[in-house]
Amino acid sequence: MQSILNPRDNAAKSLSLVILLLLTALSHGFIQTSIESQSLVEDTRMGSQNNSSSPYLVLGLNMAMYYVGDTVSVSMDSYDLVINESYEIDWILYNGTQSGNFNWTAYSSSSFEHVNLTGLPAGYHCVDAELFENGTSIDTDSRCFTVMSTTSTYPSGVEVNMYNTQITLGDTAWINLWAHNLTVNENHTVHWVLNGSTFQSANISFYANYSDHFDYLTFQNLSLGSYCLSAELFINNATGTHYLDWDSVCFSVVNQSTTYPP
Known part of the structure; x- marks a missing residue:
């Protein structure tokens, strides 16, 4: 007996079967799972790149002008530190009368220190600081301020x-x-x-x-x-x-x- 389906009908039937199989795979999440895995890898790479900043040091002052007898507090903050690495801050008052350092092992990505300067004469002063990682200098910063005589009632x-x-x-x-x-x-x-x-x-x-x-x-x-x-x-x-x-x-x-x- 001759088939009532011609070759075109057979091709259409095969194409319908392929589409049905694809729809079944999508509904069970097989293809979606593969796409999600690829996206996760890409996101992880981007996050890794964003965390590649170098450690840096920032000095800060409460004011730019003080009076003789005031205590000048200088903050020394470090950021983007590498966990478990050794760090050191060396600082010095510009005229060399006061200096010091801080040493620590980083257990977080930031560190906050401060220095109190006392007994400063009237004049212009600067504090210079340098940040070291495992003995290697990686950043510097400085802050300057003015100490006025107490007789200066109205400073410039x-x-x-x-x-x-x-x-x-x-x-x-x-x-x-x-x-x-x-x-x-x-x-x-x-x-x-x-x-x-x-x-x-x-x-x-x-x-x-x-x-x-x-x-x-x-x-x-x-x-x-x-x-x-x-x-x-x-x-x-x-x-x-x-x-x-x-x-x-x-x-x-x-x-x-x-x-x-x-």
Whole structure:
């Protein structure tokens, strides 16, 4: 008897059988299990790469200015340490009158130490520190501060401000600088840095004929985004350049200012 199915019908029947087998495998999770295993391997690799940072050291101060008789506490924090490795921090006060070190084995990825400095004379001081791993230097950091005489009732300072901290795109950003309680007949410097979509920095140097000095900065063609300007005040005298004070102001550039609408 001749079959009623032609070759095309047989091929269609075979294809249907293959599709049925694939659907059965998917429903039982055989193929999905293989994909999940591959994803797990890829995720593990990515995690391993993210943990490859080198250990580093960060020094910190509560303030930038102190008075004679104050205790200056300097924090010495280490991060991204390797567990069970040996570490050491060597530190020294810039003039060499005080120094010390810390030694430990890392049982966590970070360590927090601090040093209290006492008996400091009036002047500009810096603390330098170095981090070692198994005897090899891997990072350094430093922090500086000023110790004022107790007779200095009003120390020199700098203030930064803006009348409008929301600038319409295309307008000019105006920033006012005021240095006050200056030492008359001495040279001073204001070092400013603008951070944001645009990075700029420069120095403003001046001779203090009076105890106050006023200046301003203008920035044009800034793109949309947030910006912060920081300013540091220094005095330049016969003993060198000494830090006095710091201030900052932040602002944003928007399509249309809501403070001063059109």
